[in-house]
Amino acid sequence: MSDLINHRIRQSWTGDGAGAASLPDRAVRWLGQRIGPVGADRGRRADSVSNLADSALPAAAHEDLSALLGAENVLVDADERLARAGGLSYLDLLHRRLGDAVVAPDAVVLPASPEQVQAVLDLCVRHDVGVVPFGGGTSVVGGVAALRGDKPAVIALDLVRLDALVSVDEQSHVAVLQAGVRGPEAERLLGEHGFTLGHVPQSFERATIGGFAATRSAGQASAGYGRFEDMVAGVRVATPKGEWRLGVAPASAAGPDLRQLAVGSEGALGVITEVALRVRPVPTERRYEGWVVDGWAAGAEAMRALAQNHATADVTRLSDVDETAVSFALNAGLKTSALRAYLGARGVKHPCLLIVGWERDVRARQRVTAGVLRRSGALRIGTALGESWRHGRFSGPRQRDALLDLGVCVETLETAAYWSRLDDLYDAVRAALVASLGRAIVMCHVSHVYETGASLYFTVLTSRDDADPVGQWQRAKHAASEAIVGLGTITHHHAVGVDHAPYLEPEIGALGLSVLRAVKSAVDPTGILNPGKLLA
Ligand SMILES: Cc1cc2nc3c(=O)[nH]c(=O)nc-3n(C[C@H](O)[C@H](O)[C@H](O)COP(=O)(O)OP(=O)(O)OC[C@H]3O[C@@H](n4cnc5c(N)ncnc54)[C@H](O)[C@@H]3O)c2cc1C
Known part of the structure; x- marks a missing residue:
């Protein structure tokens, strides 16, 4: 055809x-x-x-x-x-x-x-x-x-027809959802019982419960609700060797946690059909604020201070100077010139935007977070900026379409590292992307923080090279991936798929890879499941 x-x-x-x-x-x-x-x-x-x-x-x-x-x-x-x-x-x-x-x-x-x-x-x-x-x-x-x-x-x-809420254990706060339920529908179904998952990746509107589990997804509110794998209490998985059900108690010492073989298995070890999930009561109040800090290094230190002092908000997010400039430039709704003037008057030379949002115990936690941020030199801008971010939190993909329509090469990549290596990783990835792409905007944010480190999420904008548009991005991605190896993980939440498969062995070792292959041959001996992904 x-x-x-x-x-x-x-x-x-x-x-x-x-x-x-x-x-x-x-x-x-x-x-x-x-x-x-x-x-x-x-x-x-x-x-x-x-x-x-x-x-x-x-x-x-x-x-x-x-x-x-x-x-x-x-x-x-x-x-x-x-x-x-x-x-x-x-x-x-x-x-x-x-x-x-x-x-x-x-x-x-x-x-x-x-x-x-x-x-x-x-x-x-x-x-x-x-x-x-x-x-x-x-x-x-x-x-x-x-x-x-x-x-x-x-x-x-x-899995689109596996779209049901199977059960809700209101006493234990555990709900079982079928794998094909999409983010908004999951929230609607759980909401009828007064619960929320709190998992809101930017792909929330389209992605599914099974996909979240299969890729170890991380949502924008991961600081408060956890990564998706933190929510998984149990799984039901179909494999070529029969069905596997895992997860009978909130915690267990019965050997390695085999649920984690299903979580992140990317369709290569089985088809997840149901996921038992820890759920939380729907929040009755919310508060989102915008803060600004002077420069990336100060911002990263503020994030570390929040994480290590147990002062993070449910959404805790820092944009670097370039991402802040782009969001000011692309966001017609913000009164950015007034904001810039205000920041200039306060001596802020390199504004980096910080968004913090609380969805439970708002008053008490807001005081704790604000205290740490003030001690870190951050300035509170107010709730308008925070609410503007919250309302636009799913608009990124639509803006990406508009950019593609203009002939812009626009792509993202993500990684994570311990705090002691985060600056090196940030510099190395930026340098690799700029060296490969030439005239480009390379911007970054931290949106997932841990006591021990954080993720880095890079967005790249450059004019598309019409002579070799595919090679243009492949070379940049390769350069960035090479820069990541040895400093951080090849993927913090996008998963391995095809693109990251060559970098799995450097991260988990040849032995790690052979363990995964052994598991695959136990559950999928003829190799029908998702050929070429995870284990290329
Ligand atoms: C604009 C945009 C924004 C994004 N933002 C985020 C973000 O904020 N956080 C984040 O974590 N990710 C993000 N992603 C990546 C992506 O949305 C996630 O990886 C998501 O978890 C995939 O879910 P899905 O249902 O779309 O899975 P699919 O894309 O359909 O599948 C992803 C992988 O999982 C496998 N799979 C899917 N369902 C099952 C199942 N039931 N059983 C076994 N294997 C299965 C597939 O074979 C494939 O290998 C984003 C993607 C886009 C395009």
Whole structure:
């Protein structure tokens, strides 16, 4: 099939462009001055995709899957296959925008229960068909790429129909959700019982419970609610060797915690069908504040002081000088010139924005946090800035679409390190990106803090190199990854997928890798699960 007109293909966060943000003219001009040519004529979207191969799903497998799930839940038409052809990284979106050939799964399969997921796996073992577990498809590391490995065909096992709240143990504060429930629906279902998960990554609107667990996701409020793995009390996992259920008590000394083999398994060790989660009462009050600190080093010290004095807010976040400047420049709603004047009058030369937000025990905790921040030299700007951040907290992906439309290469990468290495890591990654990209804005924030260290989340904006747009980002990403090795982790929350697989061994060692391979061969001896991910 060639030159297929396809409206389902995901060229953006919003898919068809509805709901996409647009950037004010002055922001576009400001960007052009900083990174070179940008403009409406540079972000063309293809309305066609070339060379989508016909489905290679063997007829016998198709028949068996249809008998199991009903023909309407085994989709082989191009639209459905293209809609699951990869995730949402810059390169994923770029390939589709440019109309490049895409690799799509041979079929999309929609089981409706954990039992059906298990039966699909059994069937795929018999027919030797690869399986890509597909949640919200928001992976930015190639986690849902339709790779076949040594298999003749691969299906996307979309968990969208596993959309139920299974149970709520109100006494223990544990709820069981099926894997395909998306972030907002999880909050709605739990909210009916007076609970919240408090897991709000920027991909919240689309990503799923199963995807959060499979990638060790971290939400914007991780300082208060924990990373997703901290919330996981138990898992139900389908594997080619049968079902695995783990998690019978809040804590256990019965050997290594095998739940952690499912959490972060990225679809390579099993399909997570249900997750038991620690939940908390819905907050009755919230307060978000903006603070400013002078310079990145002072900001990082303030974050460390908060973490080590147990004074973090539920959201605790620091932007570096460049990210602060960009958010002032791109955010038309903020009265940024007045703010700059105020900061100048207070002697702040290199403003770095700090956002802190509390969702329980607000008054008492706010006093503790504020005390540490003041001692760290930070200035409170007020709740307007904090609330403005809270309201725009999910708008990043829409702004990314608007930037892609202008021909901007925009991508993010993340890592984490101990406090003693954080500055070195920050400098090394920045230097690698700038050396590779030339004229670029490289900005960073800390949004996940621990007593022992913090994450670093870099965002890069540069004018797209039309002669070699893919190579432009691949070289920069490689340079940044090389800079990370030895100083921090190759991924703090985006997971390994395809993109980080070459860097797994330097991080966990050859022995670590062989332990993971041994586990894989125990649960998936013929290697049908997510070929080429995690363990490339
Ligand atoms: C704009 C944007 C912002 C983001 N912000 C954040 C953020 O703030 N924090 C964060 O942690 N991540 C973030 N991400 C990354 C991504 O959203 C997370 O990795 C998320 O956890 C993936 O969930 P998903 O349901 O979309 O999974 P998918 O993308 O569908 O899958 C991700 C991986 O998990 C596997 N998988 C999915 N479901 C299952 C299952 N049920 N069983 C077994 N394996 C499964 C897939 O095979 C794949 O390898 C962001 C991504 C984007 C595009």
